[in-house]
Amino acid sequence: MSSTKKSDFEELLEIVRKVCDLRAAASMLEWDQETYMPRGAGEARARQLSTLYSTSHEIFIRDRTGELIERLRGEECDPMGFQESLVRVTERDFSRACKLSPEMVGKIAETTSNAKAAWVEAFNENDFGKFSGDLSKVIGLCIEKAEAIGYSEHPYDALLDEYEPGATSGQISRVFDDLRASLVPIVQAIEYAPQPVHDFLQLSYDSDIQWDFGMEVLRDIGFDFRRGRQDISTHPFSTAFSTNDVRITTRIHDRHVVSGLFSSLHEAGHGMYEQGINPMLEGTFLAQGTSLGIHESQSRLWENQVGRSKAFWTCYYRDLQQRFKKQLGEISREKFYQAINCVAASPVRVDADEVTYNLHIMLRFELEMMLIDEEISVHELPELWTDRMRKYLGVQPENDTKGVLQDIHWALGAIGYFPTYTLGNLMSAQIFSCAKTALIDLDDQIARGEFAPLRDWLQTNVYHWGRMLSATEIIEWLTKGPISADPWLHYIRQKYSAIYGDLP
C-alpha cells in the first residue's frame, strides 16, 4: 500500500469529519430550539442553521471529494472494512448531494419553509384550502427532485432512498399488500369484540412522579445517561451529536399515566441504537443509524415488544402502583396490561394503537405514490383520505385537522418518509423474534428486570454496525430472508387473541 493512497483516505476522512462536525452542530442548535431556546430567538436561529447546512454542503460537494472517492474506490482495504464502508457510503451520499443543484436546494428550503407556515395555519383553522397551494408546489418540487436524482423503476424510489437506502416502492407495495390483506380482517374482528376497561388510565397522574418513574425505567433498560440525557419538548424526538452525546425528549400528560413512558421508551430505543454504534466510526457518516426503518425498529422494539409486554409489567407494575396508589391501587396487573393494549381505531395516527397504526401508514404511502405519479392532484386528497380511512379503519375524521392535515411531514417535503414507520414495525418483530430464539428465556429476563442480555444482543447484531451494514443486510443476516410482515402478524395475532379472543 503506497503512502500516497494512504493519505488520500486520510484526506477524505478529514473532509467527512468536518462535514459531520458541522452537521452535529446544526443538530445541537435544533435540539436547543425544541427544548430551551427563548421564543424570540427563532429568526437568528434559522439563519444560523441555514449557514451550518450550506457550509457543510459546500465543503462536502467540492470536486476534491469526488476525486478522492474516485481514487479510493476499489482500493485494497483494512480487514475491518472501515475504509471500504466509509468510501461506499460517502460515495452514495456524495452522488445524491451533487445531483441537487444549490439552486434546487435553496428552492426546496424556501418552498417547504413557506409550506410549513401555511400548514400551521391550515391545521389551526381546519382549512385544507389554505395549505393545498403550497402543498402542490412541494409535490412539484419532489417530482423534480426525483428526476434530478434518478431511479430505475418509479420516481418515488428516488425519494424513498433518502430515508431507506436501497428500498423500492415495488418491494414496499408487495409487503404492504400482504400486510393489508391480513390486517383489515383482524381490525374488524377486534372491533366486534368487547373492549377491556381502560378509563382509569386517564385519571390525574402527577407529572413529576411520572418523570421519575420514566427516568428509572430508562436507567434500567440501559440508556446511558453519562452519554445522553432526557428533556421535555412539545414533540418527542431523539438526536445525536456523537455516539457519546445522545439526547432524547418526551412529553408527559398528567391525564395519562403511561403515554409519557411509552414515548420515553420509544425515543430511548432510538437513542440506545446511536449510543451503541462502534466508537471506531465516531465522527463519520458511518456513525448513524443505517436507515430510518431500522431506526424505527429499535424504537418500536422497546416501546411495544418490550414496553407493552406482560413480562415488562410483571417487573414494573407493583412499582407504578406504589407511586399511584389512589389511582391504581384496585387495578390488577392483568387489567392494566389489557388497558394499555386496548385497540381502538382512531382517525389520528399518533393516537393509534400498535394494531391499527400500520393502516395509517399504508394510506399515506398509497396517496404519496399517486401524487408523485401525478395520478391524483392535491385537491383530491381530503376526499381520498376520508374514503380510505373509512375502508381501512372504519372511522371517519371529524375534520381535516384530524384527517389529511394531521401530519407535518408533507409540508416539510418528506415524501417517502412514512413507509419507514411500518418497515420499522415489521422489522422490530423480525428482530425481536430472533432475539427471543437466541436468548431463550428473554421473557423471564424482562420480568426480572434484566435488560442487559437483550441490549447486548442488539448491540452486537444491530447497534454496533452503524451504516457498515444496510437494513437489508441486517435483516438477511438475522433472519436469512427479506423484510417480511409475517413475524409481526404472528406477534399481533398471538398477543391480541389473548385479549380479544380468536383472530383471523
Next chain:
Amino acid sequence: MSSTKKSDFEELLEIVRKVCDLRAAASMLEWDQETYMPRGAGEARARQLSTLYSTSHEIFIRDRTGELIERLRGEECDPMGFQESLVRVTERDFSRACKLSPEMVGKIAETTSNAKAAWVEAFNENDFGKFSGDLSKVIGLCIEKAEAIGYSEHPYDALLDEYEPGATSGQISRVFDDLRASLVPIVQAIEYAPQPVHDFLQLSYDSDIQWDFGMEVLRDIGFDFRRGRQDISTHPFSTAFSTNDVRITTRIHDRHVVSGLFSSLHEAGHGMYEQGINPMLEGTFLAQGTSLGIHESQSRLWENQVGRSKAFWTCYYRDLQQRFKKQLGEISREKFYQAINCVAASPVRVDADEVTYNLHIMLRFELEMMLIDEEISVHELPELWTDRMRKYLGVQPENDTKGVLQDIHWALGAIGYFPTYTLGNLMSAQIFSCAKTALIDLDDQIARGEFAPLRDWLQTNVYHWGRMLSATEIIEWLTKGPISADPWLHYIRQKYSAIYGDLP
C-alpha cells in the same frame, strides 16, 4: 454610488454573517457544555468546537475578504455609519486574524489545552510545580504571538488589545498607579475599623426560594426572558448567540443568601448589554460588546452600583425577609445592607468584596507585565505572588491553590484579560455617576423598583452602539474625559465611610 461598490459591501456582509453564524454555533455548543452536556461527551464536543472555529477562521481570512476591505475602505458611506463601522471593525479583526498563522493558532490551541489539564491537576493537588512547565510554554507562545501581532510600545499591548481594543499597558499602569496609591490606605483603614455583623448571611437558605427570588429580580430590572434565559452552571457566565438569544447562568449556594443573586445581577448586566444592541447590527461583528472592560462595567454596575446599594434593598429587603422569615425576621434592613457590604481582605479574588477586588487585579497585571517582559520567570511566581498579596492586601494565601493557582486564565493563554476587570469597575462608576446626573432621582427610582429609566439610559448611551463606538469613545462621550479612577474612589469613600467611619 455605483452598483459595483454596493455589491462589494454586500459580499463582505455575506462573509461576515457566515463567520458570525459559525461562531454563534460554537458559543451555543460551549453553553451546552457548561449547562446540559452529559459528562461523556467532552471529546467529540472539543472536536466539533475546533471544526467550527477553524472553519469560520478559514472563511474569514480568505484573500477575498482582504480585497473587499481594501476596496471599501474610505468609501462614501450611509449616514448611520453602519457600513463604515463594519468595514472598520472587520479590517481590525481581519488584520489580527491574518497575523496569526494557522500553525501558530494550532500550537496555541494545543499548548493551552495541555496547560489547562495541567492546571486542573496542579490546582487539585496544590502543586504549582505540576503547572509551571506548561505555563512557561504558554507564556513563551504569548510572547511569540505578541511579536507576530506587533505593537508600538510594549509587547503586552498586542495581547491586551484582543480584550480591550486600543488600550495600552502604559495607560493602564498610570490609572492603576493612581488607584493603588489611594486604595491601599483605604483598605488599611477599614481593617482597623469594627466589622459589621454578617454571619447570618451564611445560615441555610433554600436554593429554590433563592432561585425564584433571583428570577423575579431579573424580570424587574429588565432582563428580557423572551430573548434570553437563565440556567445553572458551576462557573456563572453569560453568552449570546444573537441579540435575541442571550443566555446567563448562575450558581446558588444554600449557605449564602445573596451570592447567587449577585452573580445573577452580574451576568444579567452582561446580558442586558447584549440584548440592547441595535438590532440593525445583528449577525455582524458590530453586534457585540465593544470591549471586555465596557462589558464588565455593565455587569458591575448592576451587581454593585445597583445591587449592593441602599436603594435596591429599600425596594427588595421586605420581600427577601418574607421568603426567609426564620433567618432574616429579626435582622433590620440597615444591618443587612452593612453585612452584604462587609469588607474583608481575602487571598481569593472571586471571594473579594468590591473594595479589595481591584488589588487582586493589579497584582496579576504587574506579574503579567514582568512575565511578558521576561523580567521574571514562571518559577518565581509563587513567591512574588505571596509577597505582593501581603503588601497590597495584608493577607497570605495558605497554599498555592488559594494563591498563584487560583485562576484558570493563564492556563488558557488569556494574558491581558485581567486588567479589563478593573477597567470595568472604574468605568462602571464613571457611567453610573453620569446616569445619576442625567436621571436626577435615580436612587428613589431604584428604591421604588423602577429600573426602566436606568435601563433605557444605558440602552441609549451604551448598549445600543455595540462595536460602533469604542470604549474610549463611550467614556469620552459621557464624561468628556478619559477612563479615570476618581469616580470609583469617590463612590467607595462615600459608601464605605458610612459603614466604617471616615476613610483616607
